[in-house]
Amino acid sequence: MKLSRTSGRQRRALSLGAALAAGALALTACGTDDNSGLPGAVDFSVEGLTCGPDGTLLASGSSAQANAMEVWVNTYQANCEGSQINYKATGSGAGVQEFLQGTTAFAGSDSLLSPGEVEESRSVCRDGGRAIHLPMAAGPIALGYNLPGVPELTLDAATLAQIFDSRITRWDDPAVAALNPGVDLPDLAITPFHRSDGSGTTENLTSYLNESAPEDWPHEPNKSWRGRGGQSADGSSGLVGMVQQNEGAISYFELSYAHQNNLDTVRIDTGAEEPVEATVENSSNAIAEAEVIGEDGDLALQLDYGSTAEGVYPIVLVTYEIVCDRGNEPGTLDLTRAFLNYTAGEEGQRALAEIDYAPISDDIVEQVRQRVEAMD
């Protein structure tokens, strides 16, 4: 009796185990080879890519350009066997730090180096060189919101500043209504969300608010949030989640995040005839209007946040690759040059628009190529 019971239990256990194993096999069979996590439209084959020497390149920095880097790195590696490029999206601050310690060939950053950091770079750059900024990708910072029944919303710098500074607290506020005639705004509290971690995105948005509406946004532009009230979340993905989850929420993140999650984005009333939408083309137009403020080959850009030109989206984030103007490590210099030549080249820039980044405008990208060539 007892014996037969245990054997029955064993049999049941066995059959359960077999079912589990079969299930596991069936599941693994579903995997595909595409692990890039990128939209399927991206094609890694490119013609006329000039490969550098074999070797490994280390770089790190801004996570804002992480998706662009992923496409660039995959394309370059697919075309140049033997080259390994390792970009860690650690954040601009950490990237710059690693570059200044001499452990990486270049850093990605979405804010400019301080004069002190440029001075510090002289110790890692060869031949009396120093660090320079090469603008490589740009992208609109979209203002995503969650208001069911309001697919189109227009705001200007002043109302945005007051919303993010908790002075406009309801969606049916007269200031919002004045910008959206004919739109049925709900009687709902506004929950503005900002980044809880330090971020170049925050710095760019607050630069825009501070320059375009200094009276409504008295806070200095900064990587960390200085506005009053509101809620915060970690990273762009955190903010997207919060906006999706909370009716009445508004926040800011790179355009790709808004697209991937089907969020409505705010059109900005810049003073131009038509309110400007956050699109790749409109932010390319903003880059075209930007001014180079760097000296001696440095290509640091200054955006014109107050532009009233047609189709210029004012809130744009530019990510720079930070390199030594005369190269740092002789061992990786040629590979660095080849890779940046590709990213700044026509093919590299064309790849950007497919993934919601804006290419750098022609005359500036031409200068970038010259700087890359001059690294030796």
Next chain:
Amino acid sequence: MTAKSTDVEPAPRPPEGSGGSTTRLGDRVFSNLSKGSGIALLVIMGAIAVFLTIRAVVAIRANDGNFLTTFAWEANADPPYFGIAVLLFGTVVSSVIAMVIAVPIAVGIALFISHYAPRRLSTPIGYLIDLLAAVPSIIYGLWGALYLVPRMTGLYDWLDQFLGWTKVFSYDGSPARSLMTVGILLAIMILPIITSVTREVFKQTPKANQEAALALGATRWEVIRVTVLPFGRSGVISASMLGLGRALGETMAVATVLSPSFLINASVLESGGGTFAQNIASQFKEAGSMGRDALIASGLVLFLLTLLVNGAARLIIARRKEYSGANA
């Protein structure tokens, strides 16, 4: 040490000479290994303390604000100014909430497993609780942010209705990403460690004591009250301290769920506040060299806080031990 080993020397040898000598070699190796581990531990702790202190001193010297009272974290500014008041408050409050919720539940579960549940039920429940410990904290964070937070508003509205006058439980209806939610999440996270240690301690209660109490006509609850709980008290305290240690240092779950800000909000239901570990995680990415040193200084405070808590726990256990049944 040497005196001891000479004491052992003249002890009667086992008949097989070779066997005896290997045992003594094994003893020596083992004793040296454990001594080495102990020393290594001290060295590691010392090294951490020295590292934290050196970097912290750099940051605190450069600090333009007051390290203890400034309500801001602008460590990358020039001059930097930052303070830990908000972080200390947030860390302590969220951990206290977690402890208040978790300890009674953990003790309840432990008692259920050790004294009430039939064996067929107690083993799977024990496994299930232990399994909670294997869930990575980021999973708790995501679950908290996506599932728990939206479901908290009802409870908070209710609390606000009846206890809103205390200010501590007032609630403005914003998304419930507050210290209270963090506390609840931390409570779930520290449940397994407290439960499993407590359960083991309760199981060790001498059978003789329990049977004696039963013989005197005690009900099952009375048996637990007069034998199990006093016997297990110091164990429960140490288990709680283990849980508290985890709650104090939890990073990802807090960073995902909390809406941090550098203000102390009197209400634990409204967003705001921050914890040491969460602040380090969110500020580190964009921190310059001074920013990192400032974060390390805040880490040192967390280190000291943990030492303090553990020291206090040791004191309590040492005082209570003689009264408990542990040495009966």
